[in-house]
Amino acid sequence: MNVAGIPYRTIWLDQEDAGVVKIIDQRYLPHRFIVESLSTPDQMARAITDMHVRGAGLIGAAAGFGMYLASLTADRSSLDSFMVDMARSAEMLIATRPTAVNLSWAVQRILDGISASGASVEDKIAICLDSAHAIADEDADFCRRIGRHGAEIITGISNSKAGATVNILTHCNAGWLAFVDYGTATSPIYTAFGQGIDVHVWVDETRPRNQGASLTAWELQQQGIPYTVIVDNAGGHLMQHGMVDLVITGSDRTTFTGDVANKIGTYLKALAARDNGIPFYVALPSSTFDWTVRDGVRDIPIEQRDGEEVRYIEGLAEDRLTSVLITPQNSPVANYAFDVTPARLVTGLITERGICPASEEGTLSLFPEHRGTVPQP
CATH class of the missing domain: 1.20.120.420 (translation initiation factor eif-2b, domain 1)
Structure with missing residues (x-):
């Protein structure tokens, strides 16, 4: 990019x-x-x-x-x-x-x-x-293919809206900065934009490290794609008022049954999307699948990071990068880096081989070489 x-x-x-x-x-x-x-x-x-x-x-x-x-x-x-x-x-x-x-x-x-x-x-x-x-x-090639498959979803929504702007919400940064090139959640957006589709991206700030506000926004700006940064908790409000047509996120680990581990806060976006009838897609290359884990909520390890990431926020002040304490000194912090979205809340998985349901049968339909090797219930 x-x-x-x-x-x-x-x-x-x-x-x-x-x-x-x-x-x-x-x-x-x-x-x-x-x-x-x-x-x-x-x-x-x-x-x-x-x-x-x-x-x-x-x-x-x-x-x-x-x-x-x-x-x-x-x-x-x-x-x-x-x-x-x-x-x-x-x-x-x-x-x-x-x-x-x-x-x-x-x-x-x-x-x-x-x-x-x-x-x-x-x-x-x-x-x-x-x-x-x-x-x-x-990685770059798979992400490029993900863009091609995912752009079909955006094109379909654009056609249903007679060419009006397609509003897409994403969480964290699953762009080219998170991969080698193109990204996953952003790749369909880049592809659709390159095809002339009118798109606008709602960018979650994604606390505590603000990868959305700092990285996704920067990426989209570099590519000339319209976007608006929002606080993490604004997504549900936007969905309630018809301001979101589609949610696309990335994944750090997805079970072969369709459970998705992604940046903390993804689960809440999936719940809000389900409540408002908005499609929630996850874009990922096949290297992100875990073919050994059946129950993601129970068995995917969740990284807990240093509490300083929550206590302090980093930014630019008078042309100088600095950290600012935003909690009482020495506040206890629980800094869970990821959460798991159950497969039942995921509309579909966008992979380099195509789009499939977030289910065991769905993933194995695209990756049949894993049939017979995955753990049974």
Whole structure:
């Protein structure tokens, strides 16, 4: 996607130094556009933990490149020593964010690739690099396809409104900043807008880290798409008054039965949409499915983050980025990062293979290779 008219991905290998991975440091957006250079797996792990990079697809790609950086710094004295170091880095990277399944999927994909190969250390390093590039390229391609499928929904609504503006509400940031390119929830919007459909996006601020107000709004502004930032709790009011035609969110982990873990507050949007008869879609690549979990509410681990994210709010003051305390000093805080929306509240899942009902039969109809392997009730 574009930044000041220049196309970017969210993560890429430095063209002049193959030992350096570049990322957009999202902590400074929307006020500063800063590119950060990473050269060790520890730096990548810190970037994921502290949310220099965030979003299900992007942290999967970041973990892939983290494994590549690990291969460059691992002990090369023997194959066994190399693999021990790689396993240690894999464990460190997987521990950075527990909810999004893309991260562990990417790490395991690379571990499987180098474990199955009896090649030299140098060959295994090449496998790590090729796999990291493949993970990133697949993520971008899958998101592009999600846009094509999801745009059909927006086009249908536009036709039913005789070309009038289609008002779409989204939550958090499931845009290209959360993936390698295009995004998931935003990809259908970008595609429909590019096809000439009149769209407007209601952007939840998404407390406590404000990824909607800071990231989604910035993205849409860069692409020239009309949007309005709203406080998180305004969505229900807008739905009651006919000001929302469609809700699209992303997902950090979706069970094969259709339960969706996403940024905290998503469940409340789904409830409001159901009460007002508004379609609620979730856009996700196949790497976000968890084919081992049947009951998302019970079994998806929910990350609890530092209370400082709630106590303080960050912003620009007199051209300086600063943090401001908004609670009484040392207030107790429960900072749940995600919630789970039950499948019964989800109209459909938009994937790179098409759109399906949020149900076991729906997901398996698009991904039949998993039939017979998912856990039974």
